[in-house]
Amino acid sequence: MDQWQELQYLEPMIRWHFKKRLHSAQGIMELDVQSLALPGTITGLFGPSGSGKTSILRMMAGLMTPDEGHLQVDDTVWYDSNSQKNTSPQHRSVGFVFQDYALFPHLKVQENLLFGLPKEDSPKIIDELMQMMDLHSLADRYPRQLSGGQQQRVALARAIVRKPRILLLDEPLAALDASMRQTLQDYLIRLKDTYNLTIFLVSHDLPELFKLAQQVCVIEQGQLIRQGSPAELFSSETVSGRYRAQGTIVQIRPTGVLFLVDVLVGSEVVNVLATSEDLLGLQVGSPVLIISKAFNPFIVGMNV
Amino acid sequence: MDWQPILLSLELAGITTVILLFAGIPLAYLLANHRSRWKPFLETLISMPLVLPPTVLGFYILVAFSPSYLFGAWLEKWLAIRLVFSFGGLVVASMIYSLPFMVQPIQAALQSLPHSLTEAGLTLGKSRWVILRRILIPNIRPAILTGTVLSFAHTIGEFGVILMIGGNIPGRTRVASVAIFEAVETLNYRAANAYALILLVITFLIVWLVSWINGRSFNTWNR
Structure with missing residues (x-):
């Protein structure tokens, strides 16, 4: 990589700013959050439930339209309220891992992955992902025959079949027990490094954010309260503990x-x-x- | 015994059901995914045949199809179609009459599927059509089967609407239910019993088949 490329690479890759009036159980909430993310990093979205974290992911994916704002990935604008640009979810390069995994119940594990493969792409990536995520032994099972952790792995693999620019994870690890979570975090890091993914992760779990995220956005009531590395945010500066x-x-x-x-x-x-x-x-x-x-x-x- | 009315009933129900299947799935999909002001109105309209006396429905369809009035005249003039007292008219009327039996179970099943399935399809780059065909429909097969069978059975049992707009023309509009009515009127109880028994057995078998295939009560659609 020459110097110029490297410079470009270091430019903030994803710039986002979303404004949206959300109707929740607690009433109307004005969401207004903006931030930047570097390529190949994991950004954690942290905050109480109902603070708008999932909505942010959905607006990144194009599943929800902001009232106002901007979303730029590299030099491609996916959403801009001023120029009326709004790329459909199909044409944004995103992988989305849903809270309920959203595996297709009538398709086997391998078929779930194949469904996401664009026609012109080689099916080699399916094999590669099955290998990396240890899914080969589960290839012919249906989602209902899988444990939570296995379903999670399938959902992760499926989200990456299209080799997306950004990967969005909506509290995917919340339902799993501690040891399962550890394993999946390791899988996630492996995937990120292999495919140079930029990841946004909604999480309630501090240890998880410490382990995975380079940057955390703390969101409350639709506002960005604080932002920084997990260590900066969650350790009180007045104490030095071991x-x-x-x-x-x-x-x-x-x-x-x-x-x-x-x-x-x-x-x-x-x-x-x-x-x-x-x-x-x-x-x-x-x-x-x-x-x-x-x-x-x-x-x-x-x-x- | 004259088998023609029975065959005509089966033909009418078969054609009606096949057309309804292709019309009902997109309609149910639209209703399940739409949140416009018009949705309750449209839903009510589709459900009307469930509660309306068949004679009322038949009367308005008759008026609409009649060449003496606007729509019927237009059909006759431009398409050379006369729907009154014809088999084609019976098919159209049966479609209206049986529409809720096809649409409601499919709409309920589509609404009960997690929305994330569609969204997962979208983020995987698939069009809504591909998602409907390859994800949603395969996951609501029992409801589609229920809708198909109920529409078929309901059309076979249709009487009032058919009598209003089709009359009693042998080989064209005299279906089994009308034949029974005529047999009773002419005190031919033997023929009436034969037709009635055949209809009873056919409908029982169909409904029994569907509840056997679905492995559960067939009225789960009525949510």
């Missing part, structure tokens, strides 16, 4: 001056001592970070 874990308070018991706090981390409950000051604004159910500094673990409310 060990961190994300958990949820399940019980707070007073013990004289201090409080004994039970925090659920994964499937284990960790006891932490805390002062009433530490617990300010926290209650049972609050998400917290447990940070072990030197000897004693203490807890910090998560600023998300």
